[in-house]
Amino acid sequence: MTEEIILRAQKHYMAKYKEGFPLLSKETVENIDSLYQEGSIVVLLDSSGSFIGRGYYGIQNKGIGWILTHKEKEAIDSLFFQKKIAAAINKRSPFYHKEDTNAFRVFNGEGDGIGGLTIDCFGDYYLINWYSLGIYQFREEILSALTLLIQPRGIYEKKRFDKKGQYLEDDDFARGTPANFPLLVKENGVNIEVNLNDGAMTGVFLDQREVRKKLRDQYAKGKTLLNTFSYTGVFSVFAALGGATKTTSVDLAKRSLELTEAQFRANEIETNTQEIRVEDVFNFFDYGVKHGLKYDIVVLDPPSFARSKKNTFSAKKDYTALLKSAIDLTEEGGLIIASTNCATFDMKVFKGFVSKAFKEKSYKYNILEQYSLPGDFPTHPSFPEGDYLKVLFIKKQASL
Numbered sequence: 001m002t003e004e005i006i007l008r009a010q011k012h013y014m015a016k017y018k019e020g021f022p023l024l025s026k027e028t029v030e031n032i033d034s035l036y037q038e039g040s041i042v043v044l045l046d047s048s049g050s051f052i053g054r055g056y057y058g059i060q061n062k063g064i065g066w067i068l069t070h071k072e073k074e075a076i077d078s079l080f081f082q083k084k085i086a087a088a089i090n091k092r093s094p095f096y097h098k099e100d101t102n103a104f105r106v107f108n109g110e111g112d113g114i115g116g117l118t119i120d121c122f123g124d125y126y127l128i129n130w131y132s133l134g135i136y137q138f139r140e141e142i143l144s145a146l147t148l149l150i151q152p153r154g155i156y157e158k159k160r161f162d163k164k165g166q167y168l169e170d171d172d173f174a175r176g177t178p179a180n181f182p183l184l185v186k187e188n189g190v191n192i193e194v195n196l197n198d199g200a201m202t203g204v205f206l207d208q209r210e211v212r213k214k215l216r217d218q219y220a221k222g223k224t225l226l227n228t229f230s231y232t233g234v235f236s237v238f239a240a241l242g243g244a245t246k247t248t249s250v251d252l253a254k255r256s257l258e259l260t261e262a263q264f265r266a267n268e269i270e271t272n273t274q275e276i277r278v279e280d281v282f283n284f285f286d287y288g289v290k291h292g293l294k295y296d297i298v299v300l301d302p303p304s305f306a307r308s309k310k311n312t313f314s315a316k317k318d319y320t321a322l323l324k325s326a327i328d329l330t331e332e333g334g335l336i337i338a339s340t341n342c343a344t345f346d347m348k349v350f351k352g353f354v355s356k357a358f359k360e361k362s363y364k365y366n367i368l369e370q371y372s373l374p375g376d377f378p379t380h381p382s383f384p385e386g387d388y389l390k391v392l393f394i395k396k397q398a399s400l
C-alpha cells in the first residue's frame with residue numbers, strides 16, 4: 001500500500017483548484033519534497049486545512065501529479081479506476097457501433113478523469129499510454145478494469161516516463177494474446193496499418209480523424225497534394241482515395257518510405273502513381289521554389305519540436321516561416337491545411353501566425369475550416385491546455 005501525502009495549495013491557486021483545476025505542479029502546490037514516492041496518494045488542502053481533492057503523485061512533463069476526485073470520502077482504488085474507465089467506454093458507445101471505424105481513443109487523461117493515462121482502441125487490441133511512473137503504479141488496477149469491462153484480445157502499453165519524460169524502449173506487450181503486426185484497422189472505411197509494439201508511435205494519429213475525412217470527402221478530388229512531415233502518409237492515402245490526381249509525401253525518416261507504401265497498398269492504391277520522398281522538408285521547400293513547383297493542397301503537420309541535421313524547428317518560433325514556404329508552393333486558389341499539436345500556444349496565436357505569414361507574402365486568404373480535438377479526445381473544462389490540437393484549412397487568394 002502506498003503512503004498518503006498531504007499537500008497545500010499555493011495561495012494564488014486556491015480559487016483555481018476549488019474550481020476544479022486538476023494538475024499538481026511545483027508552482028501551484030507548497031512544500032514539494034523530492035523524496036515522495038511515485039504513485040503515492042496525495043490529499044490537497046487549502047490554507048485553512050480543508051479538503052480540496054485527492055489524487056496521485058507522478059512526475060511528468062506537465063507537472064507532478066493529478067487530482068482525481070473532489071469527494072472527500074472517495075478512495076483511489078480498483079473500484080475507482082473501474083468506474084472511470086466504464087464511464088469513458090460508455091461515452092464512446094457510438095464508436096463501438098460504427099462499422100467503418102474501429103480505431104479511436106477510449107480514455108483521454110484528465111478529460112476522462114485521470115490525468116497521465118490514455119487508452120486507445122485498435123480493433124480488438126488496446127494501447128495504454130502511461131505518462132508517469134506514478135500512474136504506472138496503478139497498472140494492475142487499470143489493466144484488470146480494462147480486461148473486466150472489454151475483454152480485449154490483447155493489451156499493449158507505452159511507458160512514457162524515461163528520465164526526459166519520453167518513451168521508454170521496451171517490449172510493449174502487456175496482456176492477452178499478442179497481435180500479428182502490422183495490424184489492419186479501419187477509419188471511415190479506410191484501411192490503416194498500425195504496429196503497437198514498435199517504438200513510441202503506432203503509425204497513425206487518431207486525433208486527426210475528422211481532418212482526414214474532410215480532406216477526402218470535400219477537398220481532394222482532382223487536386224495535387226503535398227503532404228509534409230508525412231510519417232506513414234495517412235493524409236496522402238485519404239487524399240488519393242478522395243480522388244487526388246497525385247500525392248507527394250515528404251518525411252525525413254527512412255522508414256516512412258516503406259510504411260507509406262504499405263498504407264497505399266493496404267488500400268489498393270498503386271504506389272507508383274504516388275511520390276514518396278525521404279527528405280528534409282526544409283530542403284524540399286528550397287528545391288520546390290527553385291523549380292517552380294506548385295500544388296493545389298499543401299498539408300503542414302510538423303512535430304512541436306524537431307531537430308534534423310541542418311534545421312531545428314520549434315512550432316512556436318518557426319510556424320510562420322513554415323507557412324510562408326507553404327504559400328510559395330501553393331497555387332493561387334489552393335489550400336493549405338495547417339496543423340499543430342503544440343500545447344504552448346492557442347488557436348488565437350496560431351491564427352496570428354497565419355495572418356502574419358500571408359501578410360508578409362502579400363496574399364489574401366480565408367479560413368474555410370477549423371478543427372480542434374474530436375469527441376473521443378474530451379478535455380477538462382478547467383484545463384484548456386489539454387486541448388492541444390489546432391487545424392486550419394486556409395484558402396490562398398489573390399495577391400494583395
Ligand code: SAH
Pocket residue numbers: 203204205208228229230231232233234235250251252253256279280281282301302303306307308311
Ligand atoms: N503528419 C503525420 C504525422 C507527423 S509526425 C500524420 O498525420 O501521420 C512528425 C513527422 O515529422 C515524423 O515522421 C518525423 O520523421 C517528421 N520530421 C521531423 N522533422 C522533419 C523534417 N525536418 N523534415 C521532414 N520530416 C520531418
